Amino acid sequence: MQSWEGRFKSQALLDEKALLACMAYVDLNPIRAGIANTPESSDFTCVQQRIESLNAKQPQLQTIEEFVGGQSEEIGLPFLLSDYLELVDWTGRILRDDKRGAINANLPPILERLAFDNKAWNTLTTSFEHQFSHWVSQEKAVTKIYKNKKYHRIPSTKVYQTLLG
Numbered sequence: 001m002q003s004w005e006g007r008f009k010s011q012a013l014l015d016e017k018a019l020l021a022c023m024a025y026v027d028l029n030p031i032r033a034g035i036a037n038t039p040e041s042s043d044f045t046c047v048q049q050r051i052e053s054l055n056a057k058q059p060q061l062q063t064i065e066e067f068v069g070g071q072s073e074e075i076g077l078p079f080l081l082s083d084y085l086e087l088v089d090w091t092g093r094i095l096r097d098d099k100r101g102a103i104n105a106n107l108p109p110i111l112e113r114l115a116f117d118n119k120a121w122n123t124l125t126t127s128f129e130h131q132f133s134h135w136v137s138q139e140k141a142v143t144k145i146y147k148n149k150k151y152h153r154i155p156s157t158k159v160y161q162t163l164l165g
Helices: 016-032 046-055 081-092 118-131 139-148 158-164
Strands: none
Touching: 016 046, 016 081, 046 081, 139 158
C-alpha cells in the first residue's frame, strides 16, 4: 500500500515561465487524463472557473489569483487572461504518447469558442497602452476601483465596455 505522501511534493516556482508552465499543467490534467475535452469543460479547474467568470462578465473568485497584465500596478498574475487561455488551448492540442487525451485539433481556437470580439481583440493587442490610463479590466471593475479610491471624477468607461465587456 502506497501512502499519499509519495504523490505530492513542493516545488518553488521562481519565475513567470515556471508559474505559467505549472498552471497550464494543472489546468490541463483533466484533458490529459481523458475526462474532459476542453478547458471550459474541465470541472474543478481554475481555468474553467476563470472562463465561467469571463462568460458571466463577473469578477473572478477571490480564491483565485487575478490576471492583471504586465503593466498593471495591481498585485496579481502578470499576464492577460486571454493570453493564458490561448496558451492553455495551444498546449492542450499537443498530442503526447504518455497521455490519453488532448484538445481536438478540429475545434476552433478557444478565443473563438468563447466569442471574443476579434475587432476589440485586435485593438487591445495593437494599441493597448493608448486605450487605458491606469487600470485595465471590465467596466464594472474599473468603476469600482475609482469609487473605492473616492475619485470625484470618474473618466468615461466606454472604452472598457467596448473592449473588455
